[in-house]
Amino acid sequence: MKDVAPSIVTALSVSLGTILALIIIALLVYWYVQDITQKKHTILRNYPIVGRLRYFFEQLGEYFRQYFFLGDRDEMPFDRSTRSWIYRLAKNEGGVIGFGSTYRLMEPGSLIFVNAPFAVLEEDRLPTPPLIIGADHCETPFTARSIVNVSGMSFGAISKPAIQALSKGAHNxxxxxxxxxxxLSPYHLEGGCDLIMQIGTAKYGVRDSDGAFSLERLRALAAHETVRAFEIKLGQGAKPGKGGVLPGAKVTPEIARIRGIPAGLDSISPNRHTDIANMRELLDFIERVRDVTGKPVGIKTPLGGWQFMNELCEETLRRGLHAAPDFLIIDGGEGGSGAAPQALADHVALSITEALPRAVDALIAAGMKERVKVVASGKIVTSARAAWALACGADFVNTARGFMFALGCIQALRCHTNTCPTGVSTHDQKLQRGLVVEDKTTRVANYCDNMNREIDTIAHSCGLRHAREFRREHVRITQPTGRTEALSTIYPYPATSS
Structure with missing residues (x-):
């Protein structure tokens, strides 16, 4: 009897091994026949089975490069050093490094701040003052306290727990x-943070059953106390000249209900507002929304040149400063946290590096800079880049991907596939399970707090009492020659309109 049991185990092992081998052989035969008879892929037709390795490694190549081959400062769109820095801020582990920086100071475009020989003492530092948006021009102006803020990310583009964590973290x-x-979803309201409601080209959230703009829906949204302002989106840096894209796999019944669209179908908004075709109609729409809601109204747009800013200033001055947008969000062509056509993401719209100072210059020249608050957006995820934006003339900074990293994003580049492994941009509840709202709420708040703190630290090292004292002469930019040039020389301040 003792010899029977081992014999049975041996026989079963042989049988299982044989079955497994037969299954593998059957799969190989199936793939061979499938590959050699298909007509779409040359490699598979000429090299059946073996050719599959080529596509396998091509698919995984970006991940191998990201983790094994590229240096800490070599990756795109965000390098490992930047991501690690954001993770440390979000975890409240500090931004301290040892043995020197890996930042390439001699690379063209590098930022260098002009340190003061006598930095501001601790007792002389002042808190960065808040700014009032819409003061004297609407019934309910908005007092904005933080320099760094959460850029617009739709419920749909990102998940329910991501929205919840951002809302609660922003409040904190x-x-x-x-x-x-x-x-506007219930999850935006859940945290009690200040909200800027975006009105996109499809009018999601403020449209009637026929898809037309609804004043009734607008009033209902404005009734929420935490909805502090409205933002008319003309375009986004990642896809200028094209509306938002939400693949049908991510349009759940709940998202469809909030947007007022069919579930399961691609949500593609128009490439512009159908009822806004020129600057006159844009300012008409701004005044209409402001009159109905009593709250500040602004514009979000990338820039492709100077025509937009010139026309905005000219039409505003013709009407009077009361007609101006209360704020202007300039999105750089390098922006974009979701799905976008590569042709547009790569080649359309100016970088924030050029667009921001030019937009500020237009407002200064027209005498509108105090009236219109400027928000910089577009790959601004570090305190140095935010400080540069303030020096250019921005009043605030918006970031989407910075806060996505704070939520745990690993730059898997799957935002548009509904398979985000960190649960940030997927509606697969199994993947969302990894995003614990309570933990990520703390990380969102930490990232924002530490960003503001580091911006102030840079200001103090420049001899400034707080971050709103930054000017262009406090920043130098490395040129192709390796020498640096003052930002105030590259973009000198224009004369102010009398």
Whole structure:
């Protein structure tokens, strides 16, 4: 009897091994026949089975490069050093490094701040003052306290727990949160943070059953106390000249209900507002929304040149400063946290590096800079880049991907596939399970708080009492020659209109 049991185990092992081998052989035969008879892929037709390795490694190549081959400062769109820095801020582990920086100071475009020989003492530092948006021009102006804020990310583009964590974290940090063009969801309201409701080209959230702009829906949204302002989105840096894209796999019944669209179908908004075709109609729409809601109204747009800013200033001055947008969000061509056509993401719209100072210059020249608050957006995820934006003339900074990293994003580049492994941009509840709202709420607040703190640290090292004292002469930019040039020389301040 003792010899029977081992014999049975041996026989079973042989049988299982044989079955497994037969299954593998059957799969190989199936793939061979499938590959050699298909007509779409040359490699598979000429090299059946073996050719599959080529596609396998091509698919995984970006991940191998990201983790094994590229240096800490070599990756795109965000390098490992930047991501690690954001993770440390979000975890409240500090931004301290050892043995020197890996930042390439001699690379063209590098930022260098002009340190003061006598930095500001601790007792002389002042808190960065808040700014009032819409003061004297609407019934309910908005007092914005934080320099760094959450850029618009729609419920749909990102998940329910991501929205919840951002809303609660923004409340704890005292910054605002943009809703994105997907409408106002219960999860935006859940945290009690200040919200800027975006009105996109499809009018999601403020449209009637026929898809037309609805004043009734607008009034209902404005009734929410935490909805502090409205943002008219003309375009986004990642896809200028094209509306938002939400693949049908991510349009759940709940998202469809909030947006007012069919479930399961691609949500593609128009490439512009059908009822806004020129600057006159844009300012008409701004005044209409402001009159109905009593709250500040602004514009979000990338820039492709100077025509937009010139026309905005000319038409505003013709009407009077009361007609101006209360704020202007300039999105750089390098922006974009979701799905976008590569042709547009790569080649259309100016970088924030050029667009921001030019937009500020136009406002200064027209005498409108005090009236219109400027928000910089577009790959601004570090304190140095935010400080540069303030020096250019921005009043605030918006970031989407910075807060996505704070939520745990690993730059898997799957935002548009509904398979985000960190649960940030997927509606697969199994993947969302990894995003614990309570933990990520703390990280969102930490990232915002530490960003503001580091911006102030840079200001103090420049001899400034707080971050709103930054001017262009405090920043130098490395040129192709390796020498640096003052930002105030590259973009000198224009003369102010009398």
């Amino acid at each position: 940090a005292g910054c605002w949160m943009g809703t994105g063009e997907g409408g």
